[in-house]
Amino acid sequence: MFYLPLFHRLQGAQCLVVGGGQTALRKLRWLVRAEAQITVIAPQVDPEIQRMRDAGQLRIERTGFYAEAVHGQLRLVISATNAPEVSEAVFVAALKHGVLVNCVDRTELCTIIFPAIIDRLPILVAVSSMGQSPTLARSVRGWIETRLPQGLGRLAELAGRLRIQVKQGLPNVDERKAYWDSVFDSSAADKAIQGDLKAAVALAEEMLDGQTNSGQILLVGAGPGDPDLITLRGLRAIQTADVLMYDKLVNPALLDYARRDVELVDVGKQGPREEVVGATGWGAAASTPNKIRPTGTTMQAAINQRMVDEAMGGKKVVRLKGGDPFIFGRGGEELLVAAEHGLEVAVVPGITAGMAAASYAGIPLTHRHMSQSVRFLTGHRVVDAENVEWAEWARDDQTLVIYMGLVSLPKIQKRLLAAGRAETTPAVLIENATLTGQREIYGTLKTLPEQVEAAQITGPSVIIVGEVVDVPKQAEKARIAAKNPGQIPL
Ligand SMILES: C[S@@+](CC[C@H](N)C(=O)[O-])C[C@H]1O[C@@H](n2cnc3c(N)ncnc32)[C@H](O)[C@@H]1O
Structure with missing residues (x-):
């Protein structure tokens, strides 16, 4: 069965819901949102439905279903009960009066079905499996949810605010489309999504006046390493990049999320021995990218220059x-370079x-009884640095x-020991x-360097x-003890 997705206006329309449990409640939340005029028929109702009634959002008839409850003035009737005979009676009555009907979990008794909904109002995404597997539709909704920023609706608001202005400024349809494409890809869109609509409108207006370069840099x-550990915002940045400049330690699986026409630039740097991702790392990138690697070591200056040039050319880098x-990560240096060029x-x-x-x-990294603070240090060149407070580091x-x-x-070990940190202090090296x-x-x-x-x-x-x-060792002992009560682990 093919169901055509339509968005239905129910404001002020009479709707009937048969049933007062959790299933009915889920449907009622949407009907209330749609500002329908709702009647619930059920001998008993969920306390939340009662609260909706008290708030004047619906009326309740505390009775079982009766056929006359369905009449020609209704727009929609939903049966959300466990009783099959009630759903069948609801369906028959609805057909008789030409009213749209949905009987929950009875696809054969439906003239309409509810999709799984992703709500980013005014953007609403509906997912349907044509009634075959609502559970799968809900899973698909979950996958899409992670890709759509929470503030997506504000992007629509930005477009709404500038619609007339843009129509007047750009009478040609193709120009208008190109303008909106560039706005939705620009920092104006990022600002809107993050809730700064004022700044978003200002930037989009500058773009309309041709005053601003739409190029931007995102660090x-x-x-x-594990590609699943990127943030949702980071993933969206990859998906919308014109130019993607990536380091050696970036997992190439992430590059697969980029657009097909993205310009991939490998700026992999090689430093001391441990920075090299060798046989146990993730190896070469998935694509054949543009490389900046004149002598095996990329100069930061060359990276900065390329980044700035691309952004000045209007690209999202x-x-x-x-x-x-x-x-x-030298992010601070790159931030300053971008700012010096007046780039977003x-x-x-x-x-x-x-x-x-x-x-x-x-x-x-911290523990109430063992460690009250944590220090991130770089071993690179630090041992020769003069301004290191080894006594502080050895606390x-x-x-x-x-x-x-x-x-x-x-060398670090020697300095820490000399500054008073105990030889017996637990230490670990974690690779990959x-x-x-x-x-x-x-x-x-004491032992780690040799190991x-x-x-x-x-x-x-x-x-x-x-x-x-x-702690992991202590946890393992505790686990063994829990599995072998009465025995004390060594
Ligand atoms: C130039 S620094 C970049 C650090 C990076 N910005 C971060 O926040 O993780 C590179 C160093 O980070 C550490 N590192 C990066 N990825 C790692 C991984 N998957 N496992 C262990 N160490 C890692 C190593 O010490 C490596 O030499």
Whole structure:
């Protein structure tokens, strides 16, 4: 059976709902939203339906169904009862009077069916399986939900506010379409979605006057490796990018979300040994992208220049960076460069590798009894730096999360020990965090450098130092004890 999707205006229309339980309630919420004139027939009703009645949103007849309740003045009747004979009687009565009818879970007794609805008013998306599997339709709704920003409705509001102005300014239909396409892809759209309608209107008006370059830069955190760990906003940025400039630590699976005509620019940087994603990493990118890699090491200046040039040319540039753009990611430098050129720039946070590695290993970075603070450090060049407060770093009530620390681990260890951190402090190196090849090497501050040397690390890795590193071991002991009551684990 094919059902044609139509959006029905029910404002002021008489509608009847037979049944007073949760199923009826779900339908009633939509009917109230549609401002229908509603009657509920049921001997008993859910307290929420009673509240709707008290608020004047509907009337209730506390009785069983009777055929005369359906008459020609009704627009719609819904049967939401468990009694099959009631639904059958409702259906017969509705057909007799030519009233639209929906009997819940009885597709053969329906002239209309309810879709699964995604509500971003005034944008409303309806999903239907033609009555074959409402559960599947609801799952599909869930998939689509994650792709549509909560503030999508405000984008429609932006368009509504400028409609007449745009029609007058751009009488040609094709020009108008091109204008709206560029607005919906611009920072004006981002501002509207985030709720700053005033700024959105101002930007869209500037675009209409041809005063502004619609180019923009988004610094987006791709997360630590597992592509599922990107944010919804980050994903949408990828989907709408004209130019996607991505780092080596970005999982290529994320690039598949980009538009087909996107310009992919591989700006993979190689630093110390641990930054290289080797055999245990995720390897080459999925596509054949445009590469900036003159000598194997990309210069930050070249990245900045390309980013600025593309945005100045009116493109939406997404600078996709591993983890979070502002944690050891040079996001701050890129932000300043963009600002110096007067370009619109926005930052989408990502889950940083250190936090993700800890979570996936079951290590809480803070713990009321073990660690009151956490420090994110870079091992890169830090051991030679003069302004490092080693005594502060060695305090025993804190957790250290060390990025790019593989090469300098022996030196960091020596400095921490010299500054007073105990040899027995638990420490771990986590390689390829959140990926299938995640590996954890547990030890102590004393033993870890040797263990790591022997382990031949090739993927990106972070090192965590602090009492909290012991928590997974404690949890495992507790689990064993719970399964073997009476036995004390060693
Ligand atoms: C240049 S920093 C970028 C950090 C990134 N902005 C972030 O917030 O995670 C690169 C370093 O992050 C760490 N790293 C990144 N991804 C990792 C992963 N999946 N597992 C372990 N460490 C990772 C490694 O220490 C690597 O050398």
